[in-house]
Amino acid sequence: MTTVFWFRRDLRLGDNPALANAIEEALTTDGKKVVALFNIDAKVFDPASDKQKVYQNCSLTQLNKSLNGNLLIKSGAPEKVILEVAQKARATSVHISEDFEPYGRVRDDKVEAILKKNGIKLVRTGSPYAVSPLRVRKDDGTPYRVYTPFYRAWSAHGWRKPAVLPKEKPNWFLPMKSEALPQVAGEFEVINCGEEHALNIFEDFSKKGMRGYGENRNRPDLTGTSKLSFPLRFGEIHPRTILTQLGDSEDEETFRKEICWREFYADVLAHNPHSETISLNSTWEKMGWGNSKTHASELTKWKNGLTGYPIVDAGMRQLIETGWMHNRVRMIVGSFLVKDLHIHWREGAAWFMEHLIDGDIASNSHGWQWVAGCGTDAAPYFRIFNPITQALKFDPKGDYVRTWIKELSHITDGSVHEPWKHPLGHAHGYPEPMVDHATEREHALAMYEKIKKN
Numbered sequence: 510m511t512t513v514f515w516f517r518r519d520l521r522l523g524d525n526p527a528l529a530n531a532i533e534e535a536l537t538t539d540g541k542k543v544v545a546l547f548n549i550d551a552k553v554f555d556p557a558s559d560k561q562k563v564y565q566n567c568s569l570t571q572l573n574k575s576l577n578g579n580l581l582i583k584s585g586a587p588e589k590v591i592l593e594v595a596q597k598a599r600a601t602s603v604h605i606s607e608d609f610e611p612y613g614r615v616r617d618d619k620v621e622a623i624l625k626k627n628g629i630k631l632v633r634t635g636s637p638y639a640v641s642p643l644r645v646r647k648d649d650g651t652p653y654r655v656y657t658p659f660y661r662a663w664s665a666h667g668w669r670k671p672a673v674l675p676k677e678k679p680n681w682f683l684p685m686k687s688e689a690l691p692q693v694a695g696e697f698e699v700i701n702c703g704e705e706h707a708l709n710i711f712e713d714f715s716k717k718g719m720r721g722y723g724e725n726r727n728r729p730d731l732t733g734t735s736k737l738s739f740p741l742r743f744g745e746i747h748p749r750t751i752l753t754q755l756g757d758s759e760d761e762e763t764f765r766k767e768i769c770w771r772e773f774y775a776d777v778l779a780h781n782p783h784s785e786t787i788s789l790n791s792t793w794e795k796m797g798w799g800n801s802k803t804h805a806s807e808l809t810k811w812k813n814g815l816t817g818y819p820i821v822d823a824g825m826r827q828l829i830e831t832g833w834m835h836n837r838v839r840m841i842v843g844s845f846l847v848k849d850l851h852i853h854w855r856e857g858a859a860w861f862m863e864h865l866i867d868g869d870i871a872s873n874s875h876g877w878q879w880v881a882g883c884g885t886d887a888a889p890y891f892r893i894f895n896p897i898t899q900a901l902k903f904d905p906k907g908d909y910v911r912t913w914i915k916e917l918s919h920i921t922d923g924s925v926h927e928p929w930k931h932p933l934g935h936a937h938g939y940p941e942p943m944v945d946h947a948t949e950r951e952h953a954l955a956m957y958e959k960i961k962k963n
């Protein structure tokens with residue numbers, strides 16, 4: 510008998526309880542055969558950003574190496590592919606780590622039903638989270654909608670020790686020829702990826718970056734964050750692997766809290782699948798925000814980093830070039846879109862998903878709603894980021910802005926954040942501010958007052 514392990518957002522061998530389960534089950538049989546499968550599902554693959562596709566190809570290549578070339582890549586609808594592979598391999602079970610995103614849950618239920626009809630079990634073990642979504646609840650059984658009490662309950666719940674694979678190796682088995690990885694257009698390159706690289710990033714960050722993280726994490730001009738979001742997005746490392754190695758220093762506590770934001774948003778999305786695209790607090794949908802039709806030219810300027818506010822434009826250009834943006838800057842550009850340009854957060858979230866390598870529905874949709882003030886907690890609508898004071902505080906010398914905006918590279922100090930005050934601020938084609946922040950702030954507050962009254 511054979512088992513199938515269906516890789517999805519867990520492109521690693523270590524600390525992978527579902528894989529350990531698939532191997533253990535196979536080892537009880539004569540052939541000890543495990544099929545390691547990755548399905549290219551057009552419904553997931555096509556909408557992904559090109560940069561995400563390139564990263565995934567890199568990660569799958571690394572995974573295939575760790576499996577000695579035994580990764581089976583097969584494209585097609587999962588309901589067909591998983592059954593076909595399982596039948597060809599004469600498998601009695603397919604193992605997965607559970608997906609809690611709206612599409613993944615429906616897909617897995619469909620696959621489970623089809624497998625069951627054919628006498629094959631779908632076995633779910635673990636998830637891409639330290640504590641699986643839907644598990645942490647208030648005493649009355651209802652879900653949390655506020656982060657801090659969730660964090661307390663999540664910490665109290667705790668997590669298992671990292672999973673260890675059985676010592677005995679299974680026979681990796683290819684029941685059919687593997688397909689080539691899909692071609693991705695464009696010139697974007699990923700130099701490093703994969704499980705080993707992820708573990709190295711964490712080790713390096715623990716040694717060199719953790720100390721001071723609490724302060725430095727807000728500074729886009731420094732390398733103050735872990736850059737673990739790509740490995741976490743693709744499951745090259747499990748958050749439990751990270752959490753079990755964290756100590757009790759203040760910086761480590763701050764880092765643990767950041768990992769928990771990811772878990773909190775996954776929990777909120779699992780309870781509220783509609784919140785992928787609709788404000789969690791649906792009253793906010795009546796705000797009268799603009800969209801790609803009503804505000805086409807404003808949206809285009811924002812997307813291309815041509816708003817005339819350097820910190821906003823630097824972030825948007827960093828996103829397009831690298832597929833990543835610093836968290837502080839994500840908040841600043843988000844606030845600018847919703848509260849200065851009065852455009853629906855959904856438009857911003859969609860653009861982020863088109864470009865982010867770490868693009869993750871839960872963290873992205875709820876990160877946006879936090880900024881817009883219509884999501885889980887703490888960020889009241891009237892807290893509006895001022896792009897100039899934020900820039901002066903978190904990029905005091907302007908190094909971050911100069912890295913991404915070549916038209917401003919001749920301004921060598923913090924005055925780069927206000928080019929309109931500088932005699933040569935617009936000398937190399939950098940645009941004038943597209944709106945006046947003070948005026949738009951008042952407009953946003955008036956929109957808010959109106960909705961509050963109604």
Ligand SMILES: Cc1cc2nc3c(=O)[nH]c(=O)nc-3n(C[C@H](O)[C@H](O)[C@H](O)COP(=O)(O)OP(=O)(O)OC[C@H]3O[C@@H](n4cnc5c(N)ncnc54)[C@H](O)[C@@H]3O)c2cc1C
Nearest residue numbers: 734735736737738767768770771836868869872873876877
């Ligand atoms: C509008 C907006 C959209 C976002 N979209 C995404 C997204 O699609 N995918 C994504 O992974 N993160 C998203 N974030 C959260 C955050 O910006 C990134 O996780 C972070 O910038 C990744 O860099 P890092 O790994 O160096 O972070 P670090 O500061 O080193 O944090 C470590 C890890 O903690 C988690 N984390 C940190 N901050 C947050 C947060 N605010 N919300 C959820 N998880 C967090 C991430 O997994 C991150 O990798 C978004 C934030 C905002 C404001």
